[in-house]
Amino acid sequence: MEHPLVGIIMGSTSDWDTMQGAADVLAELGVAHETRVVSAHRTPDRLYDYAKNAAGRGLKVVIAGAGGAAHLPGMAAAMTHLPVLGVPVQSKALKGQDSLLSIVQMPAGIPVGTLAIGKAGAINAGLLAAAILATADEALSQRLQAWRQRQTDAVATEPA
Numbered sequence: 314m315e316h317p318l319v320g321i322i323m324g325s326t327s328d329w330d331t332m333q334g335a336a337d338v339l340a341e342l343g344v345a346h347e348t349r350v351v352s353a354h355r356t357p358d359r360l361y362d363y364a365k366n367a368a369g370r371g372l373k374v375v376i377a378g379a380g381g382a383a384h385l386p387g388m389a390a391a392m393t394h395l396p397v398l399g400v401p402v403q404s405k406a407l408k409g410q411d412s413l414l415s416i417v418q419m420p421a422g423i424p425v426g427t428l429a430i431g432k433a434g435a436i437n438a439g440l441l442a443a444a445i446l447a448t449a450d451e452a453l454s455q456r457l458q459a460w461r462q463r464q465t466d467a468v469a470t471e472p473a
């Protein structure tokens with residue numbers, strides 16, 4: 314794949330089933346991206362290196378997904394000026410409510426654009442990352458608009 318513009322990071326390989334939604338939609342839209350497992354608590358040095366070097370490596374947007382005490386998006390946002398989109402992964406114990414609250418309630422000054430819990434949030438994070446990039450990429454803007462038109466066209470007029 315060409316030079317990645319979007320970095321998709323997640324706290325565990327167990328998050329991949331959810332976060333694949335972001336990767337899939339970015340692939341559909343032809344947006345170069347990379348995927349990495351980066352845990353805030355299990356691999357803090359990896360997180361530091363990733364976030365500190367993200368902008369310098371040419372990434373434009375970071376999508377960070379994590380579950381439970383989900384500090385990954387907030388910590389990543391603290392160490393990069395790139396836009397960070399947070400995806401709360403559905404946890405077993407609290408169905409992702411813990412993830413959502415951990416990610417969304419950032420103190421003023423370090424924003425994390427927080428999406429919905431689970432796969433819908435991951436897909437929307439991919440779409441939002443594409444929309445951000447599309448503000449400076451007319452060809453991508455056209456592909457994104459076409460994607461949305463196909464979605465509209467696929468909606469049935471009757472339920473059965």
Ligand code: RP5
Binds near residue numbers: 324325328352380
């Ligand atoms: C978080 O803990 C990860 O983001 C994941 O959602 C959750 C569980 O991780 P595993 O125990 O499955 O590796 O760090």
